[in-house]
Amino acid sequence: xxxxxxxxxxxxxxxxxxxxxxxxxxxxxxxxxxxxxxxxxxxxxxxxxxxxxxxxxxxxxxxxxxxxxxxxxxxxxxxxxxxxxxxxxxxxxxxxxxxxxxxxxxxxxxxxxxxxxxxxxxxxxxxxxxxxxxxxxxxxxxxxxxxxxxxxxxxxxxxxxxxxxxxxxxxxxxxxxxxxxxxxxxxxxxxxxxxxxxx
Amino acid sequence: xxxxxxxxxxxxxxxxxxxxxxxxxxxxxxxxxxxxxxxxxxxxxxxxxxxxxxxxxxxxxxxxxxxxxxxxxxxxxxxxxxxxxxxxxxxxxxxxxxxxxxxxxxxxxxxxxxxxxxxxxxxxxxxxxxxxxxxxxxxxxxxxxxxxxxxxxxxxxxxxxxxxxxxxxxxxxxxxxxxxxxxxxxxxxxxxxxxxxxxxxxxxxxxxxxxxxxxxxxxxxxxxxxxxxxxxxxxxxxxxxxxxxxxxxxxxxxxxxxxxxxxxxxxxxxxxxxxxxxxxxxxxxxxxxxxxxxxxxxxxxxxxxxxxxxxxxxxxxxxxxxxxxxxxxxxxxxxxxxxxxxxxxxxxxxxxxxxxxxxxxxxxxxxxxxxxxxxxxxxxxxxxxxxxxxxxxxxxxxxxxxxxxxxxxxxxxxxxxxxxxxxxxxxxxxxxxxxxxxxxxxxxxxxxxxxxxxxxxxxxxxxxxxxxxxxxxxxxxxxxxxxxxxxxxxxxxxxxxxxxx
Numbered sequence: 066x067x068x069x070x071x072x073x074x075x076x077x078x079x080x081x082x083x084x085x086x087x088x089x090x091x092x093x094x095x096x097x098x099x100x101x102x103x104x105x106x107x108x109x110x111x112x113x114x115x116x117x118x119x120x121x122x123x124x125x126x127x128x129x130x131x132x133x134x135x136x137x138x139x140x141x142x143x144x145x146x147x148x149x150x151x152x153x154x155x156x157x158x159x160x161x162x163x164x165x166x167x168x169x170x171x172x173x174x175x176x177x178x179x180x181x182x183x184x185x186x187x188x189x190x191x192x193x194x195x196x197x198x199x200x201x202x203x204x205x206x207x208x209x210x211x212x213x214x215x216x217x218x219x220x221x222x223x224x225x226x227x228x229x230x231x232x233x234x235x236x237x238x239x240x241x242x243x244x245x246x247x248x249x250x251x252x253x254x255x256x257x258x259x260x261x262x263x264x
Numbered sequence: 265x266x267x268x269x270x271x272x273x274x275x276x277x278x279x280x281x282x283x284x285x286x287x288x289x290x291x292x293x294x295x296x297x298x299x300x301x302x303x304x305x306x307x308x309x310x311x312x313x314x315x316x317x318x319x320x321x322x323x324x325x326x327x328x329x330x331x332x333x334x335x336x337x338x339x340x341x342x343x344x345x346x347x348x349x350x351x352x353x354x355x356x357x358x359x360x361x362x363x364x365x366x367x368x369x370x371x372x373x374x375x376x377x378x379x380x381x382x383x384x385x386x387x388x389x390x391x392x393x394x395x396x397x398x399x400x401x402x403x404x405x406x407x408x409x410x411x412x413x414x415x416x417x418x419x420x421x422x423x424x425x426x427x428x429x430x431x432x433x434x435x436x437x438x439x440x441x442x443x444x445x446x447x448x449x450x451x452x453x454x455x456x457x458x459x460x461x462x463x464x465x466x467x468x469x470x471x472x473x474x475x476x477x478x479x480x481x482x483x484x485x486x487x488x489x490x491x492x493x494x495x496x497x498x499x500x501x502x503x504x505x506x507x508x509x510x511x512x513x514x515x516x517x518x519x520x521x522x523x524x525x526x527x528x529x530x531x532x533x534x535x536x537x538x539x540x541x542x543x544x545x546x547x548x549x550x551x552x553x554x555x556x557x558x559x560x561x562x563x564x565x566x567x568x569x570x571x572x573x574x575x576x577x578x579x580x581x582x583x584x585x586x587x588x589x590x591x592x593x594x595x596x597x598x599x600x601x602x603x604x605x606x607x608x609x610x611x612x613x614x615x616x617x618x619x620x621x622x623x624x625x626x627x628x629x630x631x632x633x634x635x636x637x638x639x640x641x642x643x644x645x646x647x648x649x650x651x652x653x654x655x656x657x658x659x660x661x662x663x664x665x666x667x668x669x670x671x672x673x674x675x676x677x678x679x680x681x682x683x684x685x686x687x688x689x690x691x692x693x694x695x696x697x698x699x700x701x702x703x704x705x706x707x708x709x710x711x712x713x714x715x716x717x718x719x720x721x722x723x724x725x726x727x728x729x730x731x732x733x734x735x736x737x738x739x740x741x742x743x744x745x746x747x748x749x750x751x752x753x754x755x756x757x758x759x760x761x762x763x764x765x
Binding site: 073074075078079081082085086089090092093096097099100101103104105106110111114153156157158159160161162163164165166167168169170171173174175176177178179180181183184187188191192193212217218219220221222223225226227228229230233236244247248249250251252253254255256257 | 325328329331332333336337340341342343345346404405406407408409410412413416417418419420421424455459477479480481482483485486521524525528529531532535536539540542545546547548549550551552553554555556558618622623625626627628630631703704706707708709710711713714715717718
């Protein structure tokens with residue numbers, strides 16, 4: 066029998082396994098620190114929660130060749146200016162509500178979740194709310210009584226009544242507005258916003 | 265039937281009697297098992313029960329795509345789908361824990377270190393799951409506050425279990441981990457033991473990354489993927505590598521040196537591609553653009569270790585002319601090798617590059633991949649192990665050529681594979697259609713979403729998925745029947761396989 070060559074030996078692959086795993090993990094840890102830093106709320110990619118006081122749009126950027134959030138001037142939510150702290154509180158209530166109501170097992174958020182109901186990444190900007198003026202009221206009504214206000218677009222799929230209070234509904238709307246301002250590297254592609262006709 | 269079946273009130277002793285009656289009906293004999301294996305079969309039985317739940321709730325969720333009014337406001341899609349995927353994760357974990365306890369005493373050459381803790385852990389884990397599921401089904405949702413996240417539902421796909429249960433899971437995993445480490449330390453270490461132990465550290469440790477609330481959804485999903493991806497595309501894959509290595513050694517007689525070398529190769533390739541392959545979940549959640557390059561590149565490499573596994577399993581089986589002591593287990597191991605390669609490898613690769621993922625992300629593409637990958641990579645190898653366990657439990661009986669009622673395991677194998685593959689293809693067609701119509705043409709608006717959901721090819725895909733779902737369920741029914749009866753009354757002993765040095 067010939068000797069096992071080094072590249073096929075147990076000891077060689079044992080060392081490879083250890084070094085490759087350790088090396089990959091180390092790179093992941095370094096990248097994790099950088100990513101968390103770059104995506105802290107208030108940075109360029111993930112805006113501060115008080116962005117809910119502003120107009121948010123989503124347009125194709127010719128120079129970057131991708132869709133990008135466009136943060137504009139003042140466009141108040143519920144006719145109120147939120148301080149950074151108040152905005153964070155409201156978005157937190159909204160985020161907790163989306164978890165407590167298990168939204169993710171029908172919808173997707175940032176494209177992750179289940180596929181029974183539409184993606185919520187840019188829900189705030191969807192033309193489904195008809196006009197910018199009607200949007201807030203429509204959203205509150207829908208969230209609080211989805212059965213009556215359902216638009217099933219011919220699928221027959223209706224959101225169930227989840228006992229969402231008015232305060233929670235406002236929180237969810239603030240959360241959705243804030244989420245629509247996150248730079249998601251151009252996902253979703255080719256999205257037409259509720260502002261499209263204005264331009 | 266046994267004489268004990270008429271016992272009245274369910275006192276502990278009568279429960280014990282019933283259990284014994286069941287054992288004698290099933291023709292299983294505890295005296296053929298070591299203590300670790302006795303604990304393992306508890307986990308296997310739990311796994312099969314959870315497997316049945318997974319399929320039942322999958323059927324309900326599938327039906328709701330066709331008839332949305334079905335169980336509306338009683339058991340909504342979100343609840344059924346949550347139980348469907350949670351039962352899946354849990355039965356696979358039960359299976360893995362069972363496999364580990366099964367091989368622990370043989371591999372370490374000594375008795376299990378903390379049997380009592382292990383048994384306690386099993387009952388605590390099972391009781392906790394029962395409570396969690398009852399709350400899922402009866403309470404379902406709560407107010408948007410911390411109490412809900414702690415007691416009812418955390419609302420994060422796959423790891424919805426409320427926080428109290430998270431803590432329980434970590435404690436049970438620590439008990440499990442203690443048993444593994446202490447048993448190997450008391451007995452002897454091996455390559456398989458080393459890989460298994462280090463993998464379990466990572467597996468348990470990663471779960472902690474999913475136990476925090478965060479308002480910043482980009483950060484939240486970043487850590488959430490640490491748990492989900494680094495479990496199913498890294499640590500679980502290595503764990504099945506360990507189980508595959510041990511199984512090939514046991515039922516085929518492959519030499520330890522060969523399986524250990526292959527295991528190291530698989531670890532190097534799996535972690536080398538899978539750890540940074542995590543980046544393919546960081547394309548669109550707000551994380552920096554460099555993840556498009558890193559995630560795309562490394563996740564494109566993820567199929568390589570799975571090819572290695574196919575080569576390993578098929579080559580070693582072929583070299584021995586497929587002569588083995590347990591035909592159903594061997595067949596499921598081969599199904600695992602191919603299922604893992606196609607489901608996790610090919611189906612994952614098809615939509616992993618960011619240029620295509622921009623359109624496929626968040627569509628039925630993921631569901632198609634999910635079905636074939638979880639089945640191919642993890643259901644198959646657990647089922648293989650159920651057969652290894654039941655063979656011993658019935659007194660190491662013959663499960664080779666010309667077994668009685670061999671049609672049952674063969675049909676169970678065929679129906680389960682055809683069922684899952686059929687669902688995968690149906691979902692893939694739905695995913696393609698969604699990518700074109702909802703994503704590429706309509707631009708992912710709600711109008712686009714519903715345009716795709718009402719398209720005839722989507723609707724027919726949902727019907728085909730349902731049909732293949734029923735076929736999968738029939739396969740599971742047959743599998744359970746087979747596990748309850750295979751080798752019962754068999755008088756021949758298992759073929760003796762001599763292990764190559």
